[in-house]
């Protein structure tokens with residue numbers, strides 16, 4: 001029996017054969033150009049590595065820290081199981097700044113890189129304290145990085161595609177990083193959790209407006225991972241108990257959602273919230289069960305979909 005936030009009984013905490021970019025998903029994203037925001041460390045870096053292993057030909061790494069981006073590039077290129085080496089582009093970008101995101105897409109145009117896959121991963125978590133204690137600037141920063149920082153890259157990608165096409169010439173996948181917290185109400189998370197709910201709704205809008213024009217949008221939970229963001233913002237007891245997932249799980253799951261060979265299984269989840277903890281084969285089974293039913297229509301209200 002699944003519970004309120006998980007639709008599969010079997011949950012994963014590390015990469016497993018069905019989503020392994022070194023195994024079942026090797027070369028599954030061949031030729032794709034992938035843009036990852038917040039790619040300098042943590043889940044974003046692991047995701048960029050997963051796409052390199054899955055055969056992506058261009059990987060665009062962005063964040064504000066140049067040194068972390070360079071180190072992520074070195075980590076990708078030193079992966080021993082890479083097939084052909086991808087071209088890696090680095091651009092320091094602040095996802096909350098329209099000027100900065102526009103400059104990123106201008107650079108991609110000059111380089112003739114048309115993004116096929118956008119992973120909106122950059123994120124921020126304020127110190128999780130009660131509303132009357134929280135720092136206003138920090139609370140709002142969470143909204144800016146998570147929500148505006150998801151909107152801007154999506155806006156500019158869609159602009160590059162749809163200013164001259166009615167339908168995307170080739171499928172575009174946009175994965176927005178949500179959180180299981182977007183489905184729950186935990187004291188102290190009054191900034192972060194609603195931003196993730198907003199991201200779920202935004203992905204739903206991307207699907208509603210562009211789903212029939214070749215855009216595949218998802219929002220997803222990347223697991224509970226011990227990263228700088230989590231360590232900074234989360235209460236220590238949660239850091240100890242909830243951060244049990246490897247970032248490679250999220251990377252493999254994003255590749256699974258993107259791989260053309262699995263579109264027939266994953267398309268039912270477009271516009272919806274999914275979780276990297278879910279066993280993908282069980283999730284695919286569940287997707288086939290709900291396709292065309294009431295449960296599919298009200299997917300965001302996860303409690304109704306168990």
Ligand SMILES: NC(=O)c1ccc[n+]([C@@H]2O[C@H](COP(=O)([O-])OP(=O)(O)OC[C@H]3O[C@@H](n4cnc5c(N)ncnc54)[C@H](OP(=O)(O)O)[C@@H]3O)[C@@H](O)[C@H]2O)c1
Nearest residue numbers: 038040042043063064065094095122123179224225227229
């Ligand atoms: N860790 C978890 O347990 C967990 C759970 C659920 C969801 N998530 C989500 O997963 C995503 C990745 O987080 P993480 O845990 O991997 O944290 P992380 O290791 O701290 O990485 C966050 C990334 O976002 C970038 N970033 C932050 N502000 C930015 C800005 N204004 N412009 C551009 N890039 C910015 C950071 O780079 P710079 O600082 O160099 O800019 C960094 O590369 C986030 O959306 C987070 O909410 C994480």
